[in-house]
Amino acid sequence: MCPSPPPPAAGEVLIRVGASAVNNTDVNTRTGWYSKAVRGDTNSAAATGYDGGSDADGGWAGALHFPLIQGADCCGEIVAVGDGVAPSRVGQRVLVRPMYHPVRSDDPDALATFGSERDGAFAQFATIEAEQAIPVNSPLSDVELASFPCAFSTAEAMVQRANLGAERVLITGASGGVGSAAIQLAKRRGAHVTALTSPSKAEALRDLGANVTLSREDVLPAEAFDVVLDLVGGPRWPELLDTLKMNCPEFVGDHQLK
Numbered sequence: 001m002c003p004s005p006p007p008p009a010a011g012e013v014l015i016r017v018g019a020s021a022v023n024n025t026d027v028n029t030r031t032g033w034y035s036k037a038v039r040g041d042t043n044s045a046a047a048t049g050y051d052g053g054s055d056a057d058g059g060w061a062g063a064l065h066f067p068l069i070q071g072a073d074c075c076g077e078i079v080a081v082g083d084g085v086a087p088s089r090v091g092q093r094v095l096v097r098p099m100y101h102p103v104r105s106d107d108p109d110a111l112a113t114f115g116s117e118r119d120g121a122f123a124q125f126a127t128i129e130a131e132q133a134i135p136v137n138s139p140l141s142d143v144e145l146a147s148f149p150c151a152f153s154t155a156e157a158m159v160q161r162a163n164l165g166a167e168r169v170l171i172t173g174a175s176g177g178v179g180s181a182a183i184q185l186a187k188r189r190g191a192h193v194t195a196l197t198s199p200s201k202a203e204a205l206r207d208l209g210a211n212v213t214l215s216r217e218d219v220l221p222a223e224a225f226d227v228v229l230d231l232v233g234g235p236r237w238p239e240l241l242d243t244l245k246m247n248c249p250e251f252v253g254d255h256q257l258k
Contacts, residue, residue, distance in 0.1 A: 005125035008082035011103060012127045013089060015096070018142030020121035021073035023150045024177065025060075025098070029070065029116050032058035059116045060099070071121030072098040072114050075145040078133060085130045094133040096121065098149045103129050121146075151177035152185070155229075159185050162227045166190035170220070170243055173231035174210065175201040182229050183208045194225065 008014040024042075028034055031045035032054025044050070058064050074096040078089050102112045114120045114128065138145060155178050162169075169186050173179045174195035186193050187209035195202075195210035202213035214220070220236075220243050228240050 005079075006119075006127050008080055008085075008127045010083040011085060011130055012082040013078045013085060013094075013130050013133050014080040014082075015074065015076040015094060015126050015128065015133065016079045017071075017074055017076040017121050017124060017126055018093075019075050019146035020071040021146045021150070023072050023098075025072050025113065025150055026070045026115060026120075026122075029059055029064070029113075034058060034060055060113045061111045061117055064116065068116075069119035069121075069123050069126075070115040071123070071126070072116070073146050073149045074098075074114065074121035074126060075136075075142045075148075076121070076126070079125075081130070089130065089133075092133075092135045093137070095136050095145060095149055096126075096128050097132040097134060098153065100129070100132050103131065147177070148181075152181040154178045155181035155185050158182065158229050159189065162229065164189050164191055164227050166192075167226035168192045168194070168224065169227040169229060170194045170196065170225045170240070171210075171229045171231070172196045172236075172240070174205055174213075176231065179231050180205065180208055182231070183210050186229075191227075196220075 005014060028042060032038065032050055033042055033045060035050070035054030035057045037053040038050055056063055076094060078092045078094055081087060081089055096114050098114045100112055102110055112118060115122070120126060136145060159182065164186055166189065169191045171179055171182050171186070171193060174183060175197045183193050183195060183205060193210045194212040194214060195205045196214050196216060197205055199215055205213055220239055222242050223245050225243050226245055228243060230237070230240055
């Protein structure tokens with residue numbers, strides 16, 4: 001017999017999970033890679049583990065508490081509401097905001113991640129603060145929509161902070177979840193997209209909308225892009241800065257522009 005679903009607390013909703021993606025954040029949380037004590041790459045845990053170094057702070061916001069149901073990405077239907085939530089929300093199809101500021105926290109820097117600081121979507125039912133359940137009206141399936149929250153919200157935040165428009169943009173790490181989302185979101189804003197990826201994935205990224213693809217080993221063109229969305233970091237960061245156009249009309253540093 002299946003256990004009863006968890007009742008929503010005041011200010012929360014209960015969601016019947018339609019679909020949940022397996023996101024890198026789920027994998028990284030499971031291995032403890034987010035710990036400040038961990039300095040190796042994400043493959044290290046698979047080979048050697050972290051020897052308990054991540055036990056005290058393996059989650060996004062510190063220590064994890066077990067038992068824990070993971071699942072940061074969620075699409076489903078609200079089937080019950082807690083006190084203070086409008087009953088009309090029952091029946092809404094929703095996506096869950098995967099990372100958010102807890103409503104009841106007085107700490108302005110507090111962060112909670114669905115499936116990390118609280119149980120997530122790898123279950124039949126899940127609860128979440130009502131304002132973190134975002135109504136959606138879409139012809140896409142639950143499985144398709146469940147791929148959106150982590151990847152697309154991260155990419156959209158970058159696109160918005162850069163105020164990207166019909167400009168030339170370079171996207172690194174373009175074949176990953178966030179990178180492929182960034183390609184599609186940039187194209188919706190009329191941008192000309194250059195995607196940095198491996199040759200084996202170039203065709204798939206062009207199918208998503210990339211205008212140009214470059215290999216990770218290619219020399220990057222100087223002063224060619226209005227915006228760079230860098231999802232990788234690392235030793236090529238100074239080279240990425242050199243790919244940006246100089247937009248100051250008179251002076252850039254000590255160099256006068258003709």
